Amino acid sequence: xxxxxxxxxxxxxxxxxxxxxxxxxxxxxxxxxxxxxxxxxxxxxxxxxxxxxxxxxxxxxxxxxxxxxxxxxxxxxxxxxxxxxxxxxxxxxxxxxxxxxxxxxxxxxxxxxxxxxxxxxxxxxxxxxxxxxxxxxxxxxxxxxxxxxxxxxxxxxxxxxxxxxxxxxxxxxxxxxxxxxxxxxxxxxxxxxxxxxxxxxxxxxxxxxxxxxxxxxxxxxxxxxxxxxxxxxxxxxxxxxxxxxxxxxxxxxxxxxxxxxxxxxxxxxxxxxxxxxxxxxxxxxxxxxxxxx
Amino acid sequence: xxxxxxxxxxxxxxxxxxxxxxxxxxxxxxxxxxxxxxxxxxxxxxxxxxxxxxxxxxxxxxxxxxxxxxxxxxxxxxxxxxxxxxxxxxxxxxxxxxxxxxxxxxxxxxxxxxxxxxxxxxxxxxxxxxxxxxxxxxxxxxxxxxxxxxxxxxxxxxxxxxxxxxxxxxxxxxxxxxxxxxxxxxxxxxxxxxxxxxxxxxxxxxxxxxxxxxxxxxxxxxxxxxxxxxxxxxxxxxxxxxxxxxxxxxxxxxxxxxxxxxxxxxxxxxxxxxxxxxxxxxxxxxxxxxxxxxxxxxxxxxxxxxxxxxxxxxxxxxxxxxxxxxxxxxxxxxxxxxxxxxxxxxxxxxxxxxxxxxxxxxxxxxxxxxxxxxxxxxxxxxxxxxxxxxxxxxxxxxxxxxxxxxxxxxxxxxxxxxxxxxxxxxxxxxxxxxxxxxxxxxxxxxxxxxxxxxxxxxxxxxxxxxxxxxxxxxxxxxxxxxxxxxxxxxxxxxxxxxxxxxxxxxxxxxxxxxxxxxxxxxxxxxxxxxxxxxxxxxxxxxxxxxxxxxxxxxxxxxxxxxxxxxxxxxxxxxxxxxxxxxxxxxxxxxxxxxxxxxxxxxxxxxxxxxxxxxxxxxxx
Numbered sequence: 001x002x003x004x005x006x007x008x009x010x011x012x013x014x015x016x017x018x019x020x021x022x023x024x025x026x027x028x029x030x031x032x033x034x035x036x037x038x039x040x041x042x043x044x045x046x047x048x049x050x051x052x053x054x055x056x057x058x059x060x061x062x063x064x065x066x067x068x069x070x071x072x073x074x075x076x077x078x079x080x081x082x083x084x085x086x087x088x089x090x091x092x093x094x095x096x097x098x099x100x101x102x103x104x105x106x107x108x109x110x111x112x113x114x115x116x117x118x119x120x121x122x123x124x125x126x127x128x129x130x131x132x133x134x135x136x137x138x139x140x141x142x143x144x145x146x147x148x149x150x151x152x153x154x155x156x157x158x159x160x161x162x163x164x165x166x167x168x169x170x171x172x173x174x175x176x177x178x179x180x181x182x183x184x185x186x187x188x189x190x191x192x193x194x195x196x197x198x199x200x201x202x203x204x205x206x207x208x209x210x211x212x213x214x215x216x217x218x219x220x221x222x223x224x225x226x227x228x229x230x231x232x233x234x235x236x237x238x239x240x241x242x243x244x245x246x247x248x249x250x251x252x253x254x255x256x257x258x259x260x261x262x263x264x265x266x267x268x269x270x271x272x273x274x275x276x277x278x279x280x281x282x283x284x285x286x287x288x289x290x291x292x293x
Numbered sequence: 294x295x296x297x298x299x300x301x302x303x304x305x306x307x308x309x310x311x312x313x314x315x316x317x318x319x320x321x322x323x324x325x326x327x328x329x330x331x332x333x334x335x336x337x338x339x340x341x342x343x344x345x346x347x348x349x350x351x352x353x354x355x356x357x358x359x360x361x362x363x364x365x366x367x368x369x370x371x372x373x374x375x376x377x378x379x380x381x382x383x384x385x386x387x388x389x390x391x392x393x394x395x396x397x398x399x400x401x402x403x404x405x406x407x408x409x410x411x412x413x414x415x416x417x418x419x420x421x422x423x424x425x426x427x428x429x430x431x432x433x434x435x436x437x438x439x440x441x442x443x444x445x446x447x448x449x450x451x452x453x454x455x456x457x458x459x460x461x462x463x464x465x466x467x468x469x470x471x472x473x474x475x476x477x478x479x480x481x482x483x484x485x486x487x488x489x490x491x492x493x494x495x496x497x498x499x500x501x502x503x504x505x506x507x508x509x510x511x512x513x514x515x516x517x518x519x520x521x522x523x524x525x526x527x528x529x530x531x532x533x534x535x536x537x538x539x540x541x542x543x544x545x546x547x548x549x550x551x552x553x554x555x556x557x558x559x560x561x562x563x564x565x566x567x568x569x570x571x572x573x574x575x576x577x578x579x580x581x582x583x584x585x586x587x588x589x590x591x592x593x594x595x596x597x598x599x600x601x602x603x604x605x606x607x608x609x610x611x612x613x614x615x616x617x618x619x620x621x622x623x624x625x626x627x628x629x630x631x632x633x634x635x636x637x638x639x640x641x642x643x644x645x646x647x648x649x650x651x652x653x654x655x656x657x658x659x660x661x662x663x664x665x666x667x668x669x670x671x672x673x674x675x676x677x678x679x680x681x682x683x684x685x686x687x688x689x690x691x692x693x694x695x696x697x698x699x700x701x702x703x704x705x706x707x708x709x710x711x712x713x714x715x716x717x718x719x720x721x722x723x724x725x726x727x728x729x730x731x732x733x734x735x736x737x738x739x740x741x742x743x744x745x746x747x748x749x750x751x752x753x754x755x756x757x758x759x760x761x762x763x764x765x766x767x768x769x770x771x772x773x774x775x776x777x778x779x780x781x782x783x784x785x786x787x788x789x790x791x792x793x794x795x796x797x798x799x800x801x802x803x804x805x806x807x808x809x810x811x812x813x814x815x816x817x818x819x820x821x822x823x824x825x826x827x828x829x830x831x832x833x834x835x836x837x838x839x840x841x842x843x844x845x846x847x848x849x850x851x852x853x854x855x856x857x858x859x860x861x862x863x864x865x866x867x868x869x870x871x872x873x874x875x876x877x878x879x880x881x882x883x884x885x886x887x888x889x890x891x892x893x894x895x896x897x898x899x900x901x902x903x904x905x906x907x908x909x910x911x912x913x
Contacts, residue, residue: 185738192730193752193804194722207742
């Protein structure tokens with residue numbers, strides 16, 4: 001079909017009716033509000049929960065082993081009698097404190113690496129991409145385990161470890177997208193005005209690539225929580241007896257035959273809620289910046 | 294002579310979102326006869342594409358259509374979907390503007406044409422192959438048997454359009470619908486396609502419904518003309534009568550907007566096409582019409598016949614008729630500028646590496662290179678406009694990009710005494726800034742995620758202006774190019790292509806350039822929008838002493854703008870000279886062919902006088 005279906009939208013007006021536009025605006029706001037609500041809930045739960053719920057997450061209650069939720073233990077206890085609610089609170093703190101900065105670090109490193117490859121000279125791009133191939137050739141978990149075995153594990157080292165090992169995939173996406181965008185007419189026109197490469201990367205490319213960054217960023221938060229859980233499961237992440245959401249979920253799943261819903265559903269919900277909120281906020285941000293790609 | 298297709302009082306309403314059905318096309322009646330070509334003419338938004346989609350029953354879901362669409366003795370609107378599917382392709386063939394996206398890139402063209410044939414006839418593969426080879430020969434593909442197994446990307450644009458035509462002809466349809474089939478093509482190729490369609494419709498006695506926004510395309514080929522404006526017929530008649538004496542003010546304005554040889558100023562239509570929601574209840578053209586009276590707004594005027602065409606205008610008897618005359622302005626006012634030289638291009642050569650080179654040869658620099666531009670030299674005067682014409686692949690865009698320092702080159706480019714090749718870093722950036730650019734696709738040339746005000750003010754940022762000063766300057770520039778300062782805070786997708794192109798011009802002006810490279814600045818726009826932009830560019834040149842390099846395959850637009858024209862072919866400059874002399878007396882065969890392919894360059898029509906009469910009307 002020729003491009004003539006353009007007749008529908010007309011200059012200066014949104015193609016949809018007033019009502020539909022209104023619904024869209026409310027819809028965006030609702031998504032944003034729900035995202036923020038979930039984020040506030042998750043953060044408050046993890047960081048302020050301990051102020052309200054004074055149970056020691058490491059204390060073993062010998063009288064209440066593997067109990068479903070009750071007045072004494074709001075979300076029940078695990079197989080050695082530790083309070084699940086308290087452990088979720090403590091686990092949230094240790095999970096978020098590592099995985100959020102790690103995801104942010106991944107995005108920053110990936111974006112810089114990808115942009116540098118796309119905007120630098122050809123030989124530079126080629127070398128950076130071969131390095132990338134080499135890293136991608138190894139399974140991420142192997143690299144993680146290798147370094148986790150070498151360095152002392154604490155929050156900072158875990159952030160660096162996760163952040164500095166998971167960027168290659170994103171870097172490749174950013175580089176390919178930046179190459180597709182860098183010769184668009186508006187970039188050429190900006191160069192003609194004397195813009196530096198740094199300016200073009202920062203103002204033009206970053207803006208048109210914002211949706212990609214946000215979508216991948218929200219996925220990375222999830223990946224990062226997952227990777228941390230994986231490491232924790234192998235005993236290389238958050239160290240026992242310190243809990244993490246991934247670790248708690250894992251131990252619930254180990255007992256799945258006994259139907260320990262209180263060990264699975266709350267932990268699963270928290271992981272789900274943090275990922276959903278990241279994604280809702282991200283998409284609403286992109287919509288709010290306006291314009292199209 | 295019998296009507297193959299007859300549209301009788303057809304109206305189409307589309308649903309937009311949750312809103313009520315929106316009338317898009319109202320009371321359209323037309324007839325396409327066997328062996329004849331009807332040109333359905335209108336700008337974007339006129340409803341011409343909706344009319345063809347309605348005929349093919351391919352309207353979007355929720356569309357409401359009334360009236361009758363008779364194909365022979367059948368009313369297409371009464372057919373059920375399976376019956377309609379048999380009609381499409383068998384009785385009605387269709388070709389589109391962009392043959393590359395209409396052909397499946399992963400399937401050999403022979404197989405695609407076979408498919409079209411076998412779907413409707415149920416013939417064997419072998420019979421289909423014989424038919425396909427015959428068709429390919431008929432549409433002028435050399436050596437059909439050898440090309441049968443080629444993929445679409447192995448064909449040039451014109452050849453692809455021929456393949457599309459072969460596919461549309463596979464079942465010998467009675468009617469061919471051609472939706473802007475020549476719009477993206479070079480004039481030489483477009484001319485060949487039109488000649489092919491003319492030959493085919495005569496030999497097959499096939500009716501052709503030709504959709505276009507550009508009257509100059511069909512001037513020589515159509516039998517009948519039907520002009521649409523904002524969803525309604527404004528004028529219809531035989532092509533001979535229409536082009537001899539168009540009656541409706543809109544038809545006259547459309548003709549007046551086409552650049553012609555020696556024209557002093559193009560006629561531009563004030564205002565914009567009304568939104569479908571806000572179409573006037575009376576004559577829809579009245580708000581933009583130079584002759585409009587209050588009574589015009591009361592009800593839609595009944596069509597009246599006068600001088601061979603039927604026009605929907607109350608005042609038809611009062612509007613001066615078309616006066617055929619020779620072109621009086623030709624040869625006037627086209628002296629070259631004596632104000633001195635701005636740009637010198639010396640022995641400019643650009644070579645590109647071929648894309649499919651091996652790693653080793655590219656490492657050692659022995660990869661074969663393709664010469665896009667071969668030893669081109671010329672000068673550009675201060676305040677002068679130099680037109681660069683040629684087909685795609687002639688190197689004209691490469692020339693523009695070399696002047697803009699966007700590609701590497703051999704030779705020298707000197708701007709006002711400063712040699713680009715001798716400069717580095719900040720000095721080079723500063724000199725580059727004085728050469729600005731306006732690209733072909735206005736949507737691509739604005740960052741979709743940057744507000745228009747920020748885009749326009751961008752060059753001022755590099756000059757170190759404060760944000761308040763930038764905003765004020767951007768508002769001033771928008772007003773200078775005829776846009777409201779209200780657009781400062783909107784994003785590019787909310788404005789029209791013509792408006793976006795004005796924004797691009799405003800941004801170029803913000804850099805305070807000494808010259809602008811205009812790379813096909815109006816090729817993707819409607820004729821009346823093109824007229825507005827070309828007039829604006831002309832005014833700006835005079836006002837600011839700007840020089841232009843205008844790159845275009847549209848010789849007519851170039852002849853209107855340029856003081857001198859350079860003809861490029863195969864990377865070489867064939868000839869360069871003052872526009873009027875060069876077009877009147879082309880010394881090179883290739884230039885002659887280009888001039889021949891632009892019918893509007895012949896000094897035969899009297900549109901000049903029409904536009905003068907309307908302009909004096911608009912002024913008063």
